[in-house]
Amino acid sequence: MPSNRVISVRTGDDTVSAETLRAGIAAIQAEMKVTPDFPEAVERAAAEAAAAPRLPDKDLTDIPFVTIDPASARDLDQAMHIERAGDGYVVHYAIADLTAFITPGDAVDEEAHRRGETLYGADSKIPLHPPVISEDAGSLLPDQVRPALVWTIQVDATGEGTDVDVERARVRSRAKLDYATLQEQVDAGTADEMFTLLKEVGELRLTREAARGGVSLPLPEQEIIDEGGRWRLEFRTMLPVETWNAQISLLTGFAAASLMVYARVGLLRTLPPADPHDVQRLHRTARALGIEWPAEQLYPDFIRTLDVSQPAHAAMVVACTRLLRGSGYVGFNGDLPEQPQHSALASEYAHVTAPLRRLVDRYALEICVALCAGEEVPGWVLARLGDLPDTMRESGRRANQYQNSVLNLVEAAMLAPRVGEEFPAVVLETDEKDERRGDVTVQEPAIEATVVGNRPLPVGEDVMVTLTKADVESRKVEFTLQ
Numbered sequence: 001m002p003s004n005r006v007i008s009v010r011t012g013d014d015t016v017s018a019e020t021l022r023a024g025i026a027a028i029q030a031e032m033k034v035t036p037d038f039p040e041a042v043e044r045a046a047a048e049a050a051a052a053p054r055l056p057d058k059d060l061t062d063i064p065f066v067t068i069d070p071a072s073a074r075d076l077d078q079a080m081h082i083e084r085a086g087d088g089y090v091v092h093y094a095i096a097d098l099t100a101f102i103t104p105g106d107a108v109d110e111e112a113h114r115r116g117e118t119l120y121g122a123d124s125k126i127p128l129h130p131p132v133i134s135e136d137a138g139s140l141l142p143d144q145v146r147p148a149l150v151w152t153i154q155v156d157a158t159g160e161g162t163d164v165d166v167e168r169a170r171v172r173s174r175a176k177l178d179y180a181t182l183q184e185q186v187d188a189g190t191a192d193e194m195f196t197l198l199k200e201v202g203e204l205r206l207t208r209e210a211a212r213g214g215v216s217l218p219l220p221e222q223e224i225i226d227e228g229g230r231w232r233l234e235f236r237t238m239l240p241v242e243t244w245n246a247q248i249s250l251l252t253g254f255a256a257a258s259l260m261v262y263a264r265v266g267l268l269r270t271l272p273p274a275d276p277h278d279v280q281r282l283h284r285t286a287r288a289l290g291i292e293w294p295a296e297q298l299y300p301d302f303i304r305t306l307d308v309s310q311p312a313h314a315a316m317v318v319a320c321t322r323l324l325r326g327s328g329y330v331g332f333n334g335d336l337p338e339q340p341q342h343s344a345l346a347s348e349y350a351h352v353t354a355p356l357r358r359l360v361d362r363y364a365l366e367i368c369v370a371l372c373a374g375e376e377v378p379g380w381v382l383a384r385l386g387d388l389p390d391t392m393r394e395s396g397r398r399a400n401q402y403q404n405s406v407l408n409l410v411e412a413a414m415l416a417p418r419v420g421e422e423f424p425a426v427v428l429e430t431d432e433k434d435e436r437r438g439d440v441t442v443q444e445p446a447i448e449a450t451v452v453g454n455r456p457l458p459v460g461e462d463v464m465v466t467l468t469k470a471d472v473e474s475r476k477v478e479f480t481l482q
Helices: 016-032 040-051 107-115 131-137 179-188 193-212 240-263 276-288 299-304 311-324 359-373 388-418
Strands: 007-010 065-069 078-085 088-096 119-121 124-126 145-155 161-178 221-227 230-236 265-270 328-333 422-430 437-442 447-453 462-471 476-481
Touching: 016 124, 016 388, 040 107, 040 131, 065 179, 078 193, 078 240, 088 161, 088 193, 088 240, 107 359, 119 388, 145 240, 145 359, 161 179, 161 240, 161 359, 179 193, 179 240, 193 240, 193 299, 230 311, 230 388, 240 265, 240 359, 265 359, 276 299, 276 311, 276 422, 276 437, 299 311, 328 388, 359 388, 388 462, 388 476, 422 447, 422 476, 437 462, 437 476
Parallel strands: 007 221, 065 161, 447 476
Antiparallel strands: 065 078, 078 088, 088 145, 119 124, 145 161, 221 230, 265 328, 422 437, 422 462, 437 447, 462 476
16 A cells, blocks of 8 residues: 555635645645646546456456445555455455556556656645546446456465465455444444454464564554644544555565566565664654653564554654655566565565556556466566656655645644744754754654754754744744754
């Protein structure tokens, strides 16, 4: 699943805050030259493709798939079914098949390469594909026959995947479930038996993750709350069912990577080992947020102690995304890449579960389905293996810029009435060129921001800082240390 932190809004459409948010987001989109709208030729090509998809011959509509997503989502990439098999499990995971709608080199394809991925921020979305495909004909909506790439993964009693296959087929989801409603049913004991199995597999996978020294960040979503025209940011509590669901996506990504590594052709998601400097900075962040992190405790073990239902812990998880900044993609055909691993997951890994929202998944899926069928990887896929990592690097930079700009907008608006107030904070680090400038973490509200002083900043120390700037138009927040 895409790893971006989506900022959602819990506010009325007619409030001053909502108007400020809309205007600010429009300004961000204009500055970045991004738009949710598509060129007329792209919309026309998408509409024609949506009206006449290339459906596969194989029929798996008898499998009772369901989707599990946020309640408002319509771009549904994944549908799931799990059944018991002896003392293990069989996971069926259907992924939207975009090759039913997109021809290499057509207008929709070229526009997708320009965009790279969907951009998210504060209920705004710059989609990768026109909605006629991504939210309608290509989406795994309930009670609709859809083209899909169906993964069948055998899982043993310990949660380890033991065999994998992926093939094209027609599927039909039985229900569109949302996290909150499903969690209520699980807690009440009224959920379908499949979700008992989802819990079992999810928890087994989490145990295996800890054993190999991996960690997947339980990244919380932030909500903008409007209280009488005054904003505040609140972390939405992640539900257990979201974590179990994410483990199925990770299981599939590991299976895809194993296929590619064995065949010596593929597209891997990679992450080098963490920079010790960044880990030290995170120790300071934990201290600023009042969270105990013993010096001898390893980073993955520390992450597993965090409870994202607590605001400070949720802010800590968000801060830990700093360790993901070296992530990227590598394409290969023949020799394996020099550094194939995703260090946070402690394994090789591939993105294959979100093709409606991330370009690289469509290519990785094509590689996997060809390998499982014993066929040659399509030439149009191989031709892009060298370019895709750069395409995704640029789209990732753009996605981070978009989301951070929206977050900066919200933080500036939230703090604007508090200019002149003092806040307890911890200095995280100083600027390499000027030790009088740097970054601080403020505990309440839990944010990182720029700080300036008239002397070298005391890195790692508790300080009191004064909010001297919170400008909505420039989206700048700055504190001063006297």
